[in-house]
Amino acid sequence: MEETASELPVTETFRIDRPSFDPATGEARFPYRLNDLAFTEVLTLPRGAGTAAAGSPAFAKLLGLTALVLGVSYFKLRAPLDITAPDIPLTAAERAFVIDVYENGLGEFYARNELTRFGKLTLTAPDDAEERKPALDLPDRTLLPIGGGKDSLVSVDLLTHTGVDFTPFAVNPKGPILSSVEAIGTPPLYVTRVLDPEMIRLGKEAGYYNGHVPSTAINSMIAALCALLYGYSQIVLSNERSASEGNVMFDGRETNHQYSKSLGFELLIADTLANATGGALKYFSLLRPYSEARIASLFTHSDKFDAVFSSCNRNFRLTGNDGPLWCGECPKCHFVFLIFAPFMAKDRLLRIFGKNLLDEPANEQSFRELAGLTGQKPWECVGEILEAAACFYTLTRHADWHEARIVSAIKPDLFAQYGEEKLQLAMAECLTDSRDHHIPPALAAKVAAYAV
Template sequence: MTDQFLIECPHFDPATGQARFTYALDGLRFVETLDLPKGADIAAAASPNFSKLLDLTAIVLGVSYFKLKAPFEIAAPDIALNEAERAFTIDVYENGMGEFYARNNLLRFGKLTITAPHDPSEHQPAITLPQRTLLPIGGGKDSLVSVDLLSHTGVPFTPFAVNPKGPILTSVATIGTPPIYATRTLDPEMIRLSQQPGFYNGHVPSTAMNSMIAALCAVLFGYNQIVLSNERSASEGNVEFDGRETNHQYSKSLGFELLIAAILSDATGGALKYFSLLRPYSEARIASLFTHETRFDRVFSSCNRNFRLTGNDGPLWCGECPKCHFVFLIFAPFMPKERLLAIFGKDLLDNPAHEASFRELAGLAGQKPWECVGEILEAAACLYTLTRHADWHQAAVVRAIKADLLAQYGEPKLQAAMAECLTDSHDHHIPPALAAKVAAYAV
């Protein structure tokens, strides 16, 4: 068994904007590079705040290499961590990797350790960051709803992405605001080994990784808040494994948001805020908000299968995966059928071959798919709404599922669930003044 995953001290060259992260595992050595835009503030790059964030970024990015063997010990001999940062590290490598462990049948919860020098300080000295917003863009519906909300509440923002491609590029072009892009280059040997016998592969917490990279850019280029677009549905897990709920979207959950927000705040002396603008909303509520704006209809995509490397050289939606099915389902109650069919190119609810997938989404069979989809009861409520919708009640999937849907949940529960989906939650981390502005617009 591999004894230890080693994280070495990272290095950043402000002249080139390149950061280098080095890892060692089972006699193997890996180097990853991260290219940030040139022109960063030199004083910011030399600050203890940036150094702390760079160290924490090295730890979070390391999961891509750790997972090849998934040892029980993580070692960072040149990276000093306080108690909160140690807890954060273990959380990323345990809960953030929960799906990876579940699908590889690896028992790691409560068993991982981190060996690193002790940092006695609870937080770094305060720095001053301009009141500006960095908005990660994922190319899907969620971040584009955030674009609409920020635009209509008078909050200027800069789009941000790591390794932008396909729908991210077309969405940012439609937004029309100059972005900040970062390029992450994984060690090719890690990618090769992940496909070889004797090595593990699987899901990693990409939102956690991209958030740390966004934090580096926030300090280097002067932004005091990173605004995510994670909905409340992201907090629901997929399965129970090894005595714990595992969640494909863990690093999008409210629990992780609060944890990383505290870490980023401490690293910047309270200067950097991190929160999700869509946390009060269900996926269905977000879908209803998306219908207010049409300019992104032909450029956005939430389909992971068709997230192409070079532009939109094919259909944006495969129409076959659970993600496509879920997004189609939550749009259907709120968007005119003609517009929805124009976006997807076909009617996903009128194909009998899709019935099994929709049954899984609604909790009628199997388990919640390992995808960024909403809550099971939310999907069931949307399907119930379609059984009473003039445009959709005769669709093949809706007709096939209706009886079982009503038998399992009952009409009162489904009606209440739909009402709850459209009721905004107060369980969020949005600054009060901004929350009030957004609530006033999002009616």
């Protein structure tokens, strides 16, 4: 549905003011203004940041870029066309990065609110002629964001077995993150993020929009601040190649729930962070060569995290032991169950989920959507449609699963839509590692040697 001229907020402006950081308290403050509304977001980082690092041009640059990226949460209240950052100088490449965050990073938000914004946003900020900041001297250490799901825990296993020391990192850790980090057994680095409560309140009011924001982009910028302040030369993500597939076409572009996990965004933010630090800070995903199915197969190598991990957003709990890890009803639960089934012993999978999700008729519609047999790809962090279909094909030939109700129910439509040969080739492709990644060559070789 196209907006009429009267509906377009042409007179509204979203303003991002200069952020501040106090090394003594670890508090970073990010002020925003949307017309007459004023907001302040607060990050609390660990104490003990080096004053030299906090006073460096590179940190000032990253603090400003972080303010711009965190601003999406306040911008989306009205989603105006004009964005201004009068005190944050930007290079041409940084402007392109910020616009990408506000366009493609908010693609799902625009699609679900029927807002046409692609190609219409303007960003006003002073010019920064220095395309690349002076090089920093950062220790050869790794910061590893932990999300509490299977992916980052596979990264833990890969880094551990290739001899790479790392520090677990999270923003506002809770539930499976806390229990996973406890099982990892390595001291973490945590940041507290407090959104302005007025923004949260307005997001529920009539006349204001709400919706999905690119959380991986937000957390990555916060991790970059920590990398400079506490001495880390690389941020290692756990985003798979499947994350690059979008959900729907809207306003002339493919929109992707996982856009800030995609390879395209990874390359863009990696270049931005490198230029801001004179090439000192690296950013890449260790799991980029892998499909979700391949990651599931790697996870089965160890049962260390079976009782603590969860990919279920609905049950992302406040503590590690106050309820079920898996709701068993959402697309995330269904997809993770589906990709584990071909590789994990059935009794182990049922212990993790508490029940057989492929034997409950109420789940059939959701599984059909995952496999592309009806509807659209869910707005969730799930893998490729053909990947899900290929996993189902494997289950139709699996002694433990071929008689499951949902596998039997969708088998005729699955074969009719795709054909056996295409499904066989798709499964083989899922288990073949891609060369399209950004992992440093020496580390990539070590990981490839181990992940067999």
